[in-house]
Structures are given as C-alpha cells and as structure tokens.
Amino acid sequence: MSNTVSAYDVAVIGAGSAGLQAAQTLGRMHQRTVVLGTDRYRNDPATHMHNFLGHDGEPPAELRAAARKDAEQYADVELRDIEVLSVTGKLGAFSLALADGGAVTARRVLLATGVRDTLPDVPGVSEEFGDLVAHCPFCHGHEFAGRRVGVIGTHAHLGMFVSMLLPITSDVVVLTGGEPLDAGAAEALDRLGIPVVADPMSGVRRTDDGLTVDLDGAPAVELGGLFVKTDWTQAVSFPADLGAEMSEVGAVVVDAFGRTSVPGVYAAGDLAAGPGLPMPMASVLAAASAGLLAAAACVQDAAAARLT
Structure with missing residues (x-):
C-alpha cells in the first residue's frame, strides 16, 4: 500500500480513446499529466471497431495499445493502471484517492470515465453483443449489409433508427418482446412498411447463417444480425460528486471544449454531451476528438490563469 501523494497539472481519469488522446495532447504541451485507468472499457465486447479514420476493422485493444505507446513517449505523461475511488477538491487543488491507498493531487481533472451499458433482458443477447448483436448502425451496420436484420425496441425513436438501416439491409423486422x-x-x-413481431422472446442463439430469435408461442425469426437499444448510466459517480451539471438523460453537460460547470473539471467521451447534442455521440473517433478538445481547454485555461 502506497500513501505517496504526487502533484500534477492534470489528472486524466480513464484510459480509453478519450483519455489517451487527452494525454497525448497534454504531453505535447508539456503539462505534467497522470492517466489513471483500469482494464474495463465500454467496447470490450466488440471484436472489431469501425468508422474510425485509418483504423477501420481493427480490434479496439490494438488501438488502445498504440495510443498508450504514443502517449508514453512524452516525458510529462505518466500512465498508471489503477482505479480511482473518489475525487474531491477544487480548481488548483483536487485530490484523487486510489485503490492502493495512495492519492494524487492535480490542478485540473479530466474525466474520461465513460458509461456502462445495460442490455435487454433476453437470453443470448449479452453473449453475442459486440458481434452479431450491436447497438450502433454507424459502427456495425455495414457488417449486416444485404441481410435481414432485427431491431429489439419499443422507444419513440425506433422509426428513425429503422429508417437509417433500410439502405443497408435487405429487410428489417422489429421485435417488441411483448411490450407496447x-x-x-x-x-x-x-409508413415504412416494417413488420412488427409482438411476441415475447425466449432467447437469441447463433446459427451457421446468423442468429435465431426464439419466440414464446410463435415461429422463430431468422436474422443476419440484431440491433438493440442499451440503457446506459455513468460508469462512476465522480461527475455528480463534484457537482457537475447533468442533462436530462444523465450525461455530463459540457461546452464545446469539454468544460463542465465545475471550474477545473473537464469531461470527454461517452459520458458527456456538448452544445446542441441531446445525448453523447457514442463513437471511438468522437471520443478521441473530445479528448483532444478537453485537453486543449486545460492548456488554454492554465495559460489564461498565468495572465491574471
């Protein structure tokens, strides 16, 4: 157990694409930075990531490994694989308690802690999630091109979601699981002519040609792929603990540069929604971009403080 307290310009919590890009940006600007992360990532279930410039089809872990290598080349960046238990303090004097009993202090904190997904309670969905079951058509829709695709859901935006899939798939069927x-x-x-299957679902299983959705009291539905809507929550309580403004859907409210409502606290990635966005843009590339912008805000705010 270590009780050493180390001081940094910026403490980045989270070592996914947002946190690692922030670290690289801060390192290039000679900001003493520590990245504190665990081995848990939202896109762990995904076998490959898509729609990322220069990295299309690459396993997410390979991108993280390359990003870590990039960040580590800067002398002012330190990466530590450890969980943060709490964050307290204010601009210029934040304190982060660590799982090993130690702590670090930092002038500013950049939250890149992400969110947690809860999948529909249908047997087999979690086992196939990230491959034949997905939640984002931009990330995984093309992989189901020309096939019959199912969508589990009943929500108000279902029509828009299905309409986006129509140019990609051969046809689409909506499964409500017995819910209204x-x-x-x-x-x-x-209006779109989409069939709706209202029977309760007893399970989803992989087949040689894709997936089979078994129904209670009705014939099974054969599919090439399946989309689901996940319910997400903040992965950690730090934004609320620090008093950051939260949106109606539970995202951290940030400005265009990732500044939260709390001075000295920034947020980037899936946990935050910027101006004009009803919810976070769940994309690896968007998260990395947000990490760069939030890091730039840290640098700009530090520079401005030296002028006062």
Whole structure:
C-alpha cells in the first residue's frame, strides 16, 4: 500500500480513446499529466471497431495499445493502471484517492470515465453483443449489409433508427418482446412498411447463417444480425460528486471544449454531451476528438490563469 501523494497539472481519469488522446495532447504541451485507468472499457465486447479514420476493422485493444505507446513517449505523461475511488477538491487543488491507498493531487481533472451499458433482458443477447448483436448502425451496420436484420425496441425513436438501416439491409423486422410500442414509432414503422413481431422472446442463439430469435408461442425469426437499444448510466459517480451539471438523460453537460460547470473539471467521451447534442455521440473517433478538445481547454485555461 502506497500513501505517496504526487502533484500534477492534470489528472486524466480513464484510459480509453478519450483519455489517451487527452494525454497525448497534454504531453505535447508539456503539462505534467497522470492517466489513471483500469482494464474495463465500454467496447470490450466488440471484436472489431469501425468508422474510425485509418483504423477501420481493427480490434479496439490494438488501438488502445498504440495510443498508450504514443502517449508514453512524452516525458510529462505518466500512465498508471489503477482505479480511482473518489475525487474531491477544487480548481488548483483536487485530490484523487486510489485503490492502493495512495492519492494524487492535480490542478485540473479530466474525466474520461465513460458509461456502462445495460442490455435487454433476453437470453443470448449479452453473449453475442459486440458481434452479431450491436447497438450502433454507424459502427456495425455495414457488417449486416444485404441481410435481414432485427431491431429489439419499443422507444419513440425506433422509426428513425429503422429508417437509417433500410439502405443497408435487405429487410428489417422489429421485435417488441411483448411490450407496447410507442404510438409515434408504430405510425412510423407502418409508413415504412416494417413488420412488427409482438411476441415475447425466449432467447437469441447463433446459427451457421446468423442468429435465431426464439419466440414464446410463435415461429422463430431468422436474422443476419440484431440491433438493440442499451440503457446506459455513468460508469462512476465522480461527475455528480463534484457537482457537475447533468442533462436530462444523465450525461455530463459540457461546452464545446469539454468544460463542465465545475471550474477545473473537464469531461470527454461517452459520458458527456456538448452544445446542441441531446445525448453523447457514442463513437471511438468522437471520443478521441473530445479528448483532444478537453485537453486543449486545460492548456488554454492554465495559460489564461498565468495572465491574471
């Protein structure tokens, strides 16, 4: 157990794409930075990531390994694989308690802690999630091109989601699992001519050609792939603990540069939503971009403070 307290210009919590890009940016600007992260990532279930310039189809772990190598070449960046238990303090004097009993202090804190997904309670969905079961058409839709695709859901935005899939797939079927369908979604699906299967689902299983969705009291549905809507929550309580403003959907509210409502606290990645966004843009590339912007804000704010 270590009780050493080390001081940094910026403490980055989270070592995914947002946190590692922030570290690289801060290192290049000679800001003494510590990145504190664990081995848990939102896209761990994904076999490959897509829609990322220069890295399309690459396993997420390979990108993280390359990003760590990039960040580590800067003398002012330190990466530590350790969990942060709490964050307290204010601008210029934040204190982070670590799982080994130690602590670090930092002038500023950049949260890149992400969110946690809760999947539909259908047997087999979690086992196939990240491959034949996905939640983002931008990340995984093309892989189901020309195939029959299912969408589990009843929510108000279902019509828009399905409409985005139509140019990609051969056809789409919506499965409600016995739950009532939102009235607006029902109208939109009817306009699009999308079949709706309302029977309860007993399970999802992989087949040689894709997936089979077994139903209670009705014939099974054969699919090439399946989309689900996940319910997400903040992975940690730090934003709320620090008093950061949160949106109606539970995202950290940030400005265009990742500044939260708390001086000295910044947020980047899936946990935060910027101006004009109803919710976070769940994308590895968007998270990395947000990490760069939040790091730039840290540098700019430190520079401005030296002028006062």
